[in-house]
Amino acid sequence: MTNRERAMAVLNYRSYDRLPIVHFGFWRETLIKWGNQGHITMEQAMSWGDCTPVDKQISDKLGFDFGWYNCFSPNTGLFPAFDEQVIEESADGTQKVLDCNGAIVLRKSGAGSIPAEIDHLLKNRISWEEHYLPKLQFARERVTSCDINTGTEFKPFLNGGLDFLKNFSRENPVGLFCGSLFGQIRNWLGVEGISYLYFDDEPLYDEIISTVGELCYQCTEMALSSGAKFDFAHFWEDICFKNGPLVAPSVFNKKVGPYYKRITDLVRSYGIKIVSLDCDGLIDSLIPTWLNNGVNTMFPIEVGTWRAEITPWRKKYGKELRGVGGMDKTVFALDSKAIDAEIERLRPIIELGGYIPCPDHRIAPDAKWENVQYYCERIRQVFA
Numbered sequence: 188m189t190n191r192e193r194a195m196a197v198l199n200y201r202s203y204d205r206l207p208i209v210h211f212g213f214w215r216e217t218l219i220k221w222g223n224q225g226h227i228t229m230e231q232a233m234s235w236g237d238c239t240p241v242d243k244q245i246s247d248k249l250g251f252d253f254g255w256y257n258c259f260s261p262n263t264g265l266f267p268a269f270d271e272q273v274i275e276e277s278a279d280g281t282q283k284v285l286d287c288n289g290a291i292v293l294r295k296s297g298a299g300s301i302p303a304e305i306d307h308l309l310k311n312r313i314s315w316e317e318h319y320l321p322k323l324q325f326a327r328e329r330v331t332s333c334d335i336n337t338g339t340e341f342k343p344f345l346n347g348g349l350d351f352l353k354n355f356s357r358e359n360p361v362g363l364f365c366g367s368l369f370g371q372i373r374n375w376l377g378v379e380g381i382s383y384l385y386f387d388d389e390p391l392y393d394e395i396i397s398t399v400g401e402l403c404y405q406c407t408e409m410a411l412s413s414g415a416k417f418d419f420a421h422f423w424e425d426i427c428f429k430n431g432p433l434v435a436p437s438v439f440n441k442k443v444g445p446y447y448k449r450i451t452d453l454v455r456s457y458g459i460k461i462v463s464l465d466c467d468g469l470i471d472s473l474i475p476t477w478l479n480n481g482v483n484t485m486f487p488i489e490v491g492t493w494r495a496e497i498t499p500w501r502k503k504y505g506k507e508l509r510g511v512g513g514m515d516k517t518v519f520a521l522d523s524k525a526i527d528a529e530i531e532r533l534r535p536i537i538e539l540g541g542y543i544p545c546p547d548h549r550i551a552p553d554a555k556w557e558n559v560q561y562y563c564e565r566i567r568q569v570f571a
Contacts, residue, residue, distance in 0.1 A: 209545040238254045263399075264367070269308075307380050399446075440475070464477055464482045518562075519551075
């Protein structure tokens with residue numbers, strides 16, 4: 188079987204020859220460390236990207252089959268994005284920057300964390316209509332000129348407009364990225380801004396969501412109607428943290444749910460059965476909205492401090508809910524015994540079916556190269 192056939196077999200509860208060994212990429216610091224140790228070249232470390240040829244080279248050395256983010260990704264966001272501008276710089280090198288989302292952030296030299304947001308260009312209807320609405324209009328170029336993670340093969344795309352796609356290998360599953368229906372709006376307004384907007388100007392709140400939802404639908408429709416074939420559809424949100432969602436579940440269900448349903452109905456009309464969604468944090472209270480509106484595969488299932496896993500979700504929602512993720516990557520910093528224990532923890536979850544284990548985020552800098560290799564070897568042996 189190909190990796191593509193294996194992955195789709197697992198997620199559709201069909202028989203397979205062995206479990207696919209899947210990852211979700213690496214921190215840059217991890218690759219630099221491995222480069223310094225001689226496991227990979229520094230050129231590979233600095234040029235890595237999701238599902239690129241360099242990613243395949245590194246994955247092959249470690250023993251992984253593929254990365255889950257092998258997606259064709261139309262531009263469903265700001266088009267064009269804002270040009271980044273340094274607004275102010277302090278004596279210690281800290282910069283106040285207007286970023287690509289129109290957020291004003293503080294960037295500190297050497298800091299590895301997400302920059303703190305201190306202000307946002309989008310505040311009200313005036314700033315929406317002046318700065319954002321013009322950047323959210325549909326154009327064919329959003330699909331025909333978008334980037335693609337290499338490693339995929341499509342039919343000649345959009346009347347031959349993207350001929351290079353036809354030369355890619357189809358060994359691995361290929362997804363169609365359908366956009367972000369709320370998470371990117373949160374990036375534009377900030378958590379505080381989007382929360383207040385619902386109460387201060389609900390009509391504008393609705394208009395922003397509907398504008399984004401319509402744009403994502405049009406991009407998805409154009410990609411599907413081109414004749415390109417996809418194995419799964421995929422969304423991104425990142426709208427939860429360790430204690431729960433950053434939006435009231437009832438509001439999310441009422442305001443955003445219908446746009447998910449419209450897009451997932453569309454992808455299913457093209458024969459796509461697996462619809463996955465990337466959302467970090469404690470997602471439990473948002474699962475009903477996603478599941479009821481056509482999303483059936485949760486990713487990356489963060490183990491985190493709350494020990495998230497698919498088992499309680501399966502008991503509550505049944506086999507319609509699938510998952511990719513949920514492997515505790517912290518064991519990569521320990522030893523083979525810890526890895527064996529994690530694999531045994533995963534065994535009954537894997538046996539439920541409809542689930543592919545994957546390190547629950549980018550593999551971190553404390554990971555030991557030999558431990559990651561050992562994990563891949565053991566998964567291949569245990570779940571053959």
